[in-house]
Amino acid sequence: MTDPPSSEAFVAFPDGFGSRFIVTVDTEEEFDWTAPFSAEGFTLDAVPELGTFQRFCEEYGVCPLYLIDYPIATSPVAAEVLGEAVRAGRADVGIQLHPWVNPPHDEAISTHNSFAGNLPEPLERSKLAVLRDVIERNFGRAPRVYRAGRYGVGPATAPILLDHGIAIDTSVRARFDYSSGGGQNFRDLPVRPWWVGAPGRLMELPLTTVFWGLLRRYGPILYPKLWRAPRLRGLLSRLGLLERIPLTPEGASAVEAIRGIDMALREGVPVLVFSFHSPSLQAGHTPYVRNAADLAALYDWWRTVFAELARRGVRPTSVAEIMAAARLA
Template sequence: MRSLVERPPSRARARFRDGFGTRFVLTIDTEEEFDWDKPLGRDTYGLDHLPRLAKFQQFCENNGVSPVWLIDWPVANSPRAAEILKPALASGTAEVGVQLHPWVNPPFAEDMTQANSYSGNLPADLEEAKFSALRDAIERNFGISPISYRAGRYGVGAASAAMLARHGIAIDTSVRPLFDYSSTGGPDFRGFPLHPYWLDDERTLLELPLTTIYWGLLRRQGDAIFPRLWRLPQLRGVLARLGLLERIPLTPEGISAEEAIRGIDIALDDGLPLLVFSFHSPSLRPGHTPYVRSESDLDRLYDWWRTVFAYLDRRGVAPASLREVMTQVVRD
């Protein structure tokens, strides 16, 4: 089993069956609300946005999309969340996966530090104990065995992949290419591939990286240039406005629909078979993330998805569920 924090060899690249085409997956980090500007705490959170999950689930169904709700400990143990999502899970119009926020997920045997907010930095047995408790809670309360995983804060470590394999997880989606979290103790995903790849030679654990694209005249040099600009956000803005270099993750949080469409075009031009979108569930209620502060902001988030769904349809990019992905990926 390869490590999730090491770049995979070229032979690990996954292929899909003829007819799969180019598809997209919508993932949602389904988590508690907390103040993003304050230190993390074990009990300083809320779940007030959970009733809003129902509207977004219906919105997705109306657009033929089966969202993947990646659930962490407070949500996994919320009767309200189970009440909202279980009908969609039973009908196959939604999926749930595991999302581990170690600071709110028992057992609590670690110090509350920035580095320990990345679950892959914990001792392997503690990371696994937290994961096992969460997976069991999802299975118990939602009546379904999750097949996918994302580490909160994308915080996988050297032992994470082997842990997932032991627990029957088929898909990881923790890798965020073009992003570097090492300054706060997290992983560095610069230089990681955007295409799906296998984490083991037996082809039992598939990585679906979140889609992030460099756009602009200098995009081929993005890995060399962009990391040098992290202290110079104004210069990043200048390069983007001049059409020279812009980093575009496929998310409505901080990215305009026009930027996302540019990113989609580059991804398709580069031949990516699968695009992975993401955002945080607290953005479904104003006031809980920096991206949605008002009802007008929330309207814009829904408009973002309408615009992006329509553009994907025009480009012939159809939605896919994770179970479809696993049936269409080539294992030979």
């Protein structure tokens, strides 16, 4: 799943599909991002705010994809807040595996084991099976999409997903490298969807990240060399020379996101994948939304981005539409 695909592996879409976008939400418990991983001590205070975000998206005709982990999947409040929208097709649900809070708990909790793909194959399989089944039971839909928590796919992940009816993996965060912490290096992977293995079975739908600026063509080479030089990265960005832009309200301004949208469309990306974490829907849980002003800014970010996408003729899409279009091509 982390090998660069061949040119023949890219997913083809019908001519009429054009460029579309999907909003993915890493739907998870609140925890201290700076503390060691723990199976306890988390909260679910932001769960009711999922309903607010769902109603907001519906105003724009957007069908969010909630990638749900175990504490959310077993939360009666989450099922109450999202269940009807999921069953009616106004929202999608998928799987997000946080191993440290997901039974069975047969591993030592550590940074290395926080990447599900680092676990022994039987344990990764068992954790995913438990989570998949509880999502279907509590939300009324079998999940067809997977994202590994911390983007932690491994060598056994693809066959495990296929065995559990998963059609789309969206764990690859293209142009990011998590190997220093024990995760995967996605630096050289593309942002266009591709088939993992045999065409038509498992689609990789990577999160969208692009390089912007006069030196963007050299981004894959230059940016990794600048990792230990944040001031130089900032200078290159301010001078309009080079900037890495992920399509997320967490750490990217609306102005930057619009640049990213433009670059993604120039590159012919058929599905723009946006993402953020659900705890950001309530102030005080993430570094990106610390107070009420930050929360208002997050919603303003989405309003600005949705307006830009509409202006560019980029329509929202859903899991069902993506899968159907890929089959028709």
